[in-house]
Amino acid sequence: MPAGEEHKNLETVNYLWKSFLENGLDRKSTVIALGGGVIGDMTGFAASTYMRGIDWIAVPTTLLSMVDASLGGKTGFDLPEGKNLIGAFHPPKLVLADVNFLKTLPERELISGMAEVVKHGIISDPELFELCKNGLSWVKDNLEAIVKRAMAVKIKVIEQDPYEKNMRATLNLGHTVGHAVELVSKFDLRHGEAIAIGMAVEAKYSAKVGLASQSIVEAIESTLKKLNLPVEIPNEMSHAEIIKAMRVDKKKNAKSIRFALPVEIGKVELIDVDDLEDVL
Amino acid sequence: MPAGEEHKNLETVNYLWKSFLENGLDRKSTVIALGGGVIGDMTGFAASTYMRGIDWIAVPTTLLSMVDASLGGKTGFDLPEGKNLIGAFHPPKLVLADVNFLKTLPERELISGMAEVVKHGIISDPELFELCKNGLSWVKDNLEAIVKRAMAVKIKVIEQDPYEKNMRATLNLGHTVGHAVELVSKFDLRHGEAIAIGMAVEAKYSAKVGLASQSIVEAIESTLKKLNLPVEIPNEMSHAEIIKAMRVDKKKNAKSIRFALPVEIGKVELIDVDDLEDVL
Numbered sequence: 001m002p003a004g005e006e007h008k009n010l011e012t013v014n015y016l017w018k019s020f021l022e023n024g025l026d027r028k029s030t031v032i033a034l035g036g037g038v039i040g041d042m043t044g045f046a047a048s049t050y051m052r053g054i055d056w057i058a059v060p061t062t063l064l065s066m067v068d069a070s071l072g073g074k075t076g077f078d079l080p081e082g083k084n085l086i087g088a089f090h091p092p093k094l095v096l097a098d099v100n101f102l103k104t105l106p107e108r109e110l111i112s113g114m115a116e117v118v119k120h121g122i123i124s125d126p127e128l129f130e131l132c133k134n135g136l137s138w139v140k141d142n143l144e145a146i147v148k149r150a151m152a153v154k155i156k157v158i159e160q161d162p163y164e165k166n167m168r169a170t171l172n173l174g175h176t177v178g179h180a181v182e183l184v185s186k187f188d189l190r191h192g193e194a195i196a197i198g199m200a201v202e203a204k205y206s207a208k209v210g211l212a213s214q215s216i217v218e219a220i221e222s223t224l225k226k227l228n229l230p231v232e233i234p235n236e237m238s239h240a241e242i243i244k245a246m247r248v249d250k251k252k253n254a255k256s257i258r259f260a261l262p263v264e265i266g267k268v269e270l271i272d273v274d275d276l277e278d279v280l
Numbered sequence: 281m282p283a284g285e286e287h288k289n290l291e292t293v294n295y296l297w298k299s300f301l302e303n304g305l306d307r308k309s310t311v312i313a314l315g316g317g318v319i320g321d322m323t324g325f326a327a328s329t330y331m332r333g334i335d336w337i338a339v340p341t342t343l344l345s346m347v348d349a350s351l352g353g354k355t356g357f358d359l360p361e362g363k364n365l366i367g368a369f370h371p372p373k374l375v376l377a378d379v380n381f382l383k384t385l386p387e388r389e390l391i392s393g394m395a396e397v398v399k400h401g402i403i404s405d406p407e408l409f410e411l412c413k414n415g416l417s418w419v420k421d422n423l424e425a426i427v428k429r430a431m432a433v434k435i436k437v438i439e440q441d442p443y444e445k446n447m448r449a450t451l452n453l454g455h456t457v458g459h460a461v462e463l464v465s466k467f468d469l470r471h472g473e474a475i476a477i478g479m480a481v482e483a484k485y486s487a488k489v490g491l492a493s494q495s496i497v498e499a500i501e502s503t504l505k506k507l508n509l510p511v512e513i514p515n516e517m518s519h520a521e522i523i524k525a526m527r528v529d530k531k532k533n534a535k536s537i538r539f540a541l542p543v544e545i546g547k548v549e550l551i552d553v554d555d556l557e558d559v560l
Contacts, residue, residue: 052367
């Protein structure tokens, strides 16, 4: 099965359905998704709709999918018009996260995953954020502790709000700007790299509107840098394009966009922003 | 949107998703499915997967979809390999059944729908079954009473077993043989006509194995005939083909097929049958 965001489409899901059939899967079968976030998203969705729903097990092999994508039950695929437009809530029966997989990851992929770990620290685990400050090589030697704490944050949030009615939106920290930057880079930036930039930009905006202190901004930026993550929008990238991309996926007539902004390490607030130019 | 079983495929579902997008539907939108069973199945499925699930309302316009398809939350579409292979449980927020729609139906379509009404009588409402004995023209004058009782039976069954773990399988009465006959007829037979034949054949088998009395068989046959429904497998149809069709959709290695067989009017039993030739 092909992996990567460019394959996260209806064609691949249809290929999965056909494969399930060809291999004789029935309503009592269980599918195992071994791979990163895209593999999990599509396998979970194909499982959620095959014969009106069969079980699946997630075996995430990337840091990003361990601490984020495999948890929470969001599954689905992209349409040409936008990401994750078609999907279902269909959590795996089991998530088997073995940090030994991470030893086989390219370093850039591991670093990218650390952006979501830092995010989970900022949202609700100051101690996890402190651990991230130890830098990349310490992290590499302490992956189990890092992964456990980061998974725990996400599990806590989704248990309180499984269908994203309110609190789950705090997980969007860094993602409003980050997704847009990722899109404008045409995916040259990895997801976590874009999210790191998004967190830094959004932290600065949070300080600008008086929600966060300057020391919070500095703590976030220095921690990301210690993990070799970027914190600045690339010079060649047009702000107008980023703002346009932020508006995509939103309601046509929506006047404001909801941001999850850091207030302190361990606390995020949801704020509706009207003037997007003010953010960048 | 095109209707009819031949359009109940991924292409039409994809067309629906695109239309939802083009019309600016978001997570809080509600879709209304106005039409028969195929319209409801596909609209419900498209709604269940659009932005991970939006609400929908069923406005069934055929007797079949009022008393059967619109209730129970089964949604989905066919793959070339078989019917309803992809789907989800996603009940409409509201089912609006107005019998005035039925006055615009071709008579053959109304008669076809009566097969499921008779089925609901046999499964658990002897009084509904008695009403069906009054014949077609009485039924036409008393559609509201008929539809209400028939809907009540299905609602009772699905409330007890929403995910078809056991009791819901009683709704398959007439369908094991009926689906196969429908398939072999290449859909020349309407769904209800095929189910009527299936109920008559399965009732005879039930008597043969000593579960039902001969008087039950006769009551079922005469009631179906009074509604102008067929009770015999068409002469030109090969029994071998029907048996082959019954095996489709079953597990490759399954030795037996589960039948819902009438025991008395108002009671059905689930029986595993090994020798399918014995049934016809």
